[in-house]
Amino acid sequence: MALKVGKFTVLNHPLIQHKLTIIRNKNTGTKVFREVANEIAELMVYEITRDLPLEDVVVNTPMGKTTQKTLSGKKLAVIPILRAGLGMVDGVLELIPAAKVGHIGMYRDEKTLKPHEYFVKMPTDIDQRNLFIVDPMLATGGSAIMAIDALKKRGASNMRLVVLVAAPEGVRAVQEAHPDVDIYAAALDEKLNEDGYIIPGLGDAGDRLFGTK
Numbered sequence: 001m002a003l004k005v006g007k008f009t010v011l012n013h014p015l016i017q018h019k020l021t022i023i024r025n026k027n028t029g030t031k032v033f034r035e036v037a038n039e040i041a042e043l044m045v046y047e048i049t050r051d052l053p054l055e056d057v058v059v060n061t062p063m064g065k066t067t068q069k070t071l072s073g074k075k076l077a078v079i080p081i082l083r084a085g086l087g088m089v090d091g092v093l094e095l096i097p098a099a100k101v102g103h104i105g106m107y108r109d110e111k112t113l114k115p116h117e118y119f120v121k122m123p124t125d126i127d128q129r130n131l132f133i134v135d136p137m138l139a140t141g142g143s144a145i146m147a148i149d150a151l152k153k154r155g156a157s158n159m160r161l162v163v164l165v166a167a168p169e170g171v172r173a174v175q176e177a178h179p180d181v182d183i184y185a186a187a188l189d190e191k192l193n194e195d196g197y198i199i200p201g202l203g204d205a206g207d208r209l210f211g212t213k
């Protein structure tokens with residue numbers, strides 16, 4: 001019997017590639033980095049939500065009555081992995097303003113590269129929502145795996161992971177740990193270095209977003 005492996009999709013729309021190149025550049029400052037990271041997140045969510053269910057609704061135009069389509073009220077939520085994931089939230093909310101937002105705070109131990117969870121605050125009905133977990137970087141995959149564990153523990157069952165830059169190591173690790181979770185990235189990079197940073201990547205996304213370091 002074949003084992004299900006989560007889908008991994010690179011969303012390589014020309015605008016996404018162009019904007020990603022801007023934030024990879026080490027000379028791009030905090031202000032532009034923030035703006036463009038959110039723009040990429042917005043474009044990615046536009047692509048990913050093509051399968052949102054629609055239903056018929058009757059609407060009165062100035063010319064008369066017509067039956068048209070509307071979103072079928074699917075409940076959505078965006079879940080940033082702090083801090084860096086915060087840099088994608090506004091972009092997602094630009095397109096899905098009614099989405100709830102749940103936060104998972106996590107930092108990576110610089111030596112072991114293991115994630116440490118320090119904060120979780122979720123909407124109460126997380127188990128009924130379709131979730132977009134956002135983090136700019138999927139490196140070893142440890143943070144994403146722990147975040148998905150935390151969400152499943154709270155009853156969530158329908159989630160997608162949306163990252164800007166993925167490393168092959170992280171994609172494999174998430175697919176192995178959570179084969180039910182599809183992953184979307186703006187780019188699949190070459191590898192991780194010995195410090196767990198993605199090569200060529202864009203550096204530490206949290207530091208670049210918030211001007212720390």
Ligand SMILES: O=c1ccn([C@@H]2O[C@H](COP(=O)(O)O)[C@@H](O)[C@H]2O)c(=O)[nH]1
Nearest residue numbers: 084139140141142143197198203204205
């Ligand atoms: O090049 C990188 C690699 C990682 N990060 C930060 O680490 C986590 C993800 O790392 P995992 O090893 O996948 O747990 C991510 O949240 C980033 O904040 C980075 O910024 N740049």
Ligand SMILES: O=P(O)(O)OP(=O)(O)O
Nearest residue numbers: 082083084107108206207
């Ligand atoms: O994963 P980290 O340690 O880089 O955390 P942050 O997103 O706060 O920079």
Ligand SMILES: [Mg+2]
Nearest residue numbers: 204205206207
């Ligand atoms: Mg960081």
